[in-house]
Amino acid sequence: MFRLLLLLILSVVAPWNAHALDEFRFASYYGDHMVLQKAPERAVLWGFGAEGSKVIFSLEGEQQNKRGVAYVQNGTWRVTLDPVEAGGPYNVTAFQLGPAEAKITLTDVLFGDVWLCGGQSNMAYTLSQLFNASEEQELAPKFPHVRVFMVALEVSDAELIDLPRIEVPWSVPSAEILGGPEFTHFSAVCWLFGRYLYKTLRYPVGLVESCWGGTPVEAWSSSRALQKCGLEDAEDQRLPPLTPLFEQMPLFMVRWSNSVLWNAMIYPLLNMTIKGAIWYQGEANTEFNKDKYACTFPTMIDDWRAAFHEGSGGQTMADFPFGFVQLSTFQKISRTMGSQIFAGTRQQTTASPQTPA
Structure with a gap:
């Protein structure tokens, strides 16, 4: 918890200065x-x-x-x-x-397909947390053409041109890279997805993980995307600790401003050419802006597609594949509202896009 607390403080007060601007x-x-x-x-x-x-x-x-x-x-x-x-x-x-x-x-x-893996704790769920974790970690070296990269957890009030930090640089898979403490090493969902692609396609796959447990879709959305859903003037939000990563954190630490993760963990990637993205998120929006999710989620997808297409100079497809996983049947009843909030979020995930009147 101390590491995450320090990370958040440094992210807020320290400017991006990892390299001299004229360094080649x-x-x-x-x-x-x-x-x-x-x-x-x-x-x-x-x-x-x-x-x-x-x-x-x-x-x-x-x-x-x-x-x-x-x-x-x-x-x-x-x-x-x-x-x-x-x-x-x-x-x-x-x-x-x-x-x-x-x-x-x-x-x-290598040259192959590059996929971005985003979301909250669902996507951050580590390979070591799988029921067959030991088996999966032993298999990892057998897939040397599936490469992994992990963006470090950072927030920013402004769009950053480059990543402030990297958690895992591009790596050939190994038990050490994929295993490790919960929610701190490479994503299980992202890895299993990439491994399946490689076994099917038989050419290299690059996996870029950029996710953070307990985060709402608003933090991953640009200001222009949120404006389309009438949220450009929304205040910072404190969210309930819905994931194990946040259960022991003071409530004041669980605070997400609009666009802070878009600014620090997505915007710096826009110049890259990607094949597509996968997404696993939703719990953080079951009780926060829950009636807006049918607008904010599809609008974020459209905005990511347009931004990656423009940032790559038209090389990333303007309609690149965007796969997502609906929330499971876990936690059917809200702790506070008594309503079936997970079911509501599942419905809004696949509902026709809704925009404010």
Whole structure:
């Protein structure tokens, strides 16, 4: 609990300053062992450098070699690769020319399908919490082409250009990476989904986990999405501790402002090209803005689709697949209202989108 308390305090008071703005580097999302989106989509590479510098890129592997050029403008550079078929591994190298000459290389890069996994504790549920956890952890090394990446828990009042922190950098799966204390290691749902895809498709899969237990959909939504549902002026909300992660936390800590997770944990990912997203959330909205969920949830989906499409320069499909899981039949009766709140949220999850009159 102390770790999470300290994390929340630091996230609120500390500005994003993990790197010097003119440091030549890839954006925090990139790393060794990563998966980039395969053809027919085109993967996007971007990062930071010295203003006005020329950056030369090379993609080298057994299947093909590619080169490209970009320039640092307003502190960032960006290149959209030509389509690359599924496979690898590749080395991705970037050279910054000029007075601040530098070279950076990503190794063991695969091309496949990249999926974003979001939501609250349902998605954060760790592989070690499965009934057959030991078996699943032993199987993990047998799927080296399913790579995992985990965004660290952060909040922000403004949209951040880059991730403030990373919990798990791009990694080849292992018992150590996938196992661990409850709600602190990689998502069981995300992993099992990705493993199923790989067994079906037989090409690399990249999994990006960005979720936080006990969070409402409003925290994951942009301000423009919330405006469409009449929530742009909503005040900060204190939510009941619905998940084990929050049961021992002081109630004042369970406070979620609109868009704070969109700002810190989704917006920094928009430049990446993805195949799709999966979502598992809803408990936090069973007693908070519950009558708005039929608007806020589908509007968030539409907004994510538009934002990823625009952020990737049109490479992420504007109607990319967005899979979600309805709440289970657990907790049928509300502790406070006596109504079947989970059933109501399930109904609103699949209801026709509703917008304010």
